[in-house]
Structure formats: C-alpha cells, structure tokens
Amino acid sequence: CCLSAFFSHPINDRPCATARATSATAKLLLNTFLSLCFPVPCRIVLPTPNLATMSDSEQYAIESTDAGASATIPMEAGQIKKGGYMMIKGKPCKVVSISVSKTGKHGHAKCNFVATDIFTGKKLEDMVPSTHGTTVPVVSKTEWEIIDIEGDELTLMDEGGNQKTDLNLPTFPEEMADEIRDAWNGGENSVMVTVQKAVGIEQVIGWKKENA
Numbered sequence: 001c002c003l004s005a006f007f008s009h010p011i012n013d014r015p016c017a018t019a020r021a022t023s024a025t026a027k028l029l030l031n032t033f034l035s036l037c038f039p040v041p042c043r044i045v046l047p048t049p050n051l052a053t054m055s056d057s058e059q060y061a062i063e064s065t066d067a068g069a070s071a072t073i074p075m076e077a078g079q080i081k082k083g084g085y086m087m088i089k090g091k092p093c094k095v096v097s098i099s100v101s102k103t104g105k106h107g108h109a110k111c112n113f114v115a116t117d118i119f120t121g122k123k124l125e126d127m128v129p130s131t132h133g134t135t136v137p138v139v140s141k142t143e144w145e146i147i148d149i150e151g152d153e154l155t156l157m158d159e160g161g162n163q164k165t166d167l168n169l170p171t172f173p174e175e176m177a178d179e180i181r182d183a184w185n186g187g188e189n190s191v192m193v194t195v196q197k198a199v200g201i202e203q204v205i206g207w208k209k210e211n212a
Contacts, residue, residue, distance in 0.1 A: 006007045027187060031045075037113070041082060042106045044067065053187050058141070069136070071137060071138055071198070072087060072135045072136060072137050072138065072199065073135070073136050074133050074135060074136075075133070075134060075136045075138060076130070076131060076133055076134070076204060077089050077113075077128040077129065077130070077131070077132055077133070077134045078100075078109075078110045078130035078131060078132050079112070080095060080098070080113070080134065080136070081095070081098070082095055082096070082097060082098055085118070085136055085137050085198075086113065086115065086126075086134055086136050086137075087133065087134070087135040087137055087199075088113065088115055088124040088125070088126045088135065089124060089126070090194055091117045091119075091122075091142070092117070092118050092119070092137035092139065092198040092199050092201075093115035093116060093117055093118060093124055094115055094116055095115045096114050096115055096116060097113075097114040098111055098112065098113055098114075099111075099112045100130065107128055107129070108129040108131050109129070109130045110127050110128065110129050110130065111127070111128050111130050112125070112126075112127050113114060113125060113126045113127070113128070118139065118173055118196065118198060118205075119172065119196075119198075119201060119203050121172055121173070129210065137198045137199050138198065139196065139197070139198045140196070140197050140198075141194055141196050141197075141205075142158065142194070142195050142197070143158070143159075143192055143193075143194055143195075144156035144158055144192065144193050144195055145157050145158075145190055145191070145192055145193075145210075146158075146189070146190075146192070146193060147163070147179070147182055147194065149169070149180075149181060149184050152168040152169045152177070153165070153167075153168055154167050154168060154169060154193070154204070155193060156193065156195075161188065164195075166202075167195065167202060167203070167204060169181065169204065170203055170204040172203075173202070175203070176206075176207070178194065178206075180207050183207065183209055189209040189210055189211055190209070190210045190211070191207060191208075191209060191210075192207065192208050192209075192210055193206065193207045194206040194207070
C-alpha cells in the first residue's frame with residue numbers, strides 16, 4: 001500500500017526539504033489509517049431513574065456503575081447504628097433495629113438488621129458478621145418550593161432560583177400526594193417539599209406550608 005511505499009523508501013537519499021515533506025505526508029496517512037481502524041468509542045449516558053413515575057408495587061432496579069460508585073461507601077457492619085442507613089438486597093434502607101448475637105467459640109458476633117426501604121417503606125432484614133464489611137448509601141435531602149403542579153408533574157424551585165421539573169408527586173405514602181395537591185390548591189401559603197436522593201434516585205418524602 002501507499003503507507004509501506006513511503007516507509008520502505010530510503011528518505012536519506014532525498015534532499016532535506018523533500019524528506020521532511022515525505023515524512024509529514026506519511027504521518028498524516030498513518031493517522032488517517034489509525035482513525036479509521038480504531039475509532040474513538042462513543043459514550044452513552046442513560047437517564048437517571050425517577051421513582052416517582054413507578055407504582056408502589058413495582059420494584060426499582062439500581063445498576064452498579066463506575067459513575068455511581070460514590071453513591072455508596074463501605075462500612076463495617078458493627079459500626080452501623082439504629083437510624084443509620086445501609087444497603088440491603090441492593091436497596092437503600094434506614095435501620096430501625098439492631099440485635100447482636102453472642103460470639104461463638106469459632107466465629108464472630110453477628111448483627112441482625114431490621115430496616116425499611118427509604119423509597120417504598122418495605123421491610124427488609126439482613127444478618128452480617130460484625131467485623132465484615134457492608135455498604136452504606138450516601139443520602140441527601142434538599143428543600144424546594146412548588147411553583148406548579150400539572151397532573152402529577154411538579155415544577156420546583158430552590159432558594160437560588162434554580163428550577164427542577166423531573167419529579168412527580170410521591171406514590172409513597174399513598175396519602176401524601178393528595179395532601180400536597182390540596183395544600184397547593186389552597187393557595188394561601190407557599191408549599192415546600194423535601195426531596196431525598198440516594199443511589200441516583202430522587203423522591204419527594206415530605207412537605208410543609210410556609211407563609212407567603
């Protein structure tokens with residue numbers, strides 16, 4: 001091919017200017033060849049799941065990705081306290097009770113966790129040796145003011161004036177959606193909602209009225 005012809009021909013037999021030109025042309029052809037044979041891979045970005053669009057009976061899936069690795073942190077089971085968070089069966093949970101079994105002759109004390117899924121309220125249990133590692137979700141909560149409600153879709157705004165339009169009225173608990181809608185339709189006070197986020201999922205978990 002033309003590439004082998006350029007590289008096999010002795011450049012030293014030519015004048016310097018011609019040699020430099022030939023070398024530059026060869027490099028250009030080589031770069032073109034490599035770009036055609038080894039194209040840069042495309043990055044596909046998937047949308048963040050929104051639990052508000054799911055019913056209570058549906059199970060939401062959490063995919064483990066490099067980008068979401070910071071959504072959880074490792075922690076020894078014995079360090080987790082009541083009221084804290086942990087991942088159980090792949091779901092972010094809040095611990096409601098812990099019991100510790102006595103240490104056996106040839107084993108470690110085991111922690112028995114009872115917890116609830118922070119997005120569905122479903123009860124989950126797990127048993128982990130106290131010295132073994134487990135995973136804890138990073139949970140954050142933010143306050144937003146409701147600007148509009150259209151159907152089940154919310155338009156929210158924070159203190160900085162930033163708007164958020166990717167959340168719906170909550171499906172858990174069942175009565176909260178009606179409470180928020182009634183408060184908003186009353187129109188006398190501003191309605192604030194608390195948005196909880198963990199492992200890439202966001203959901204409205206509370207609300208309150210504020211004087212306009």
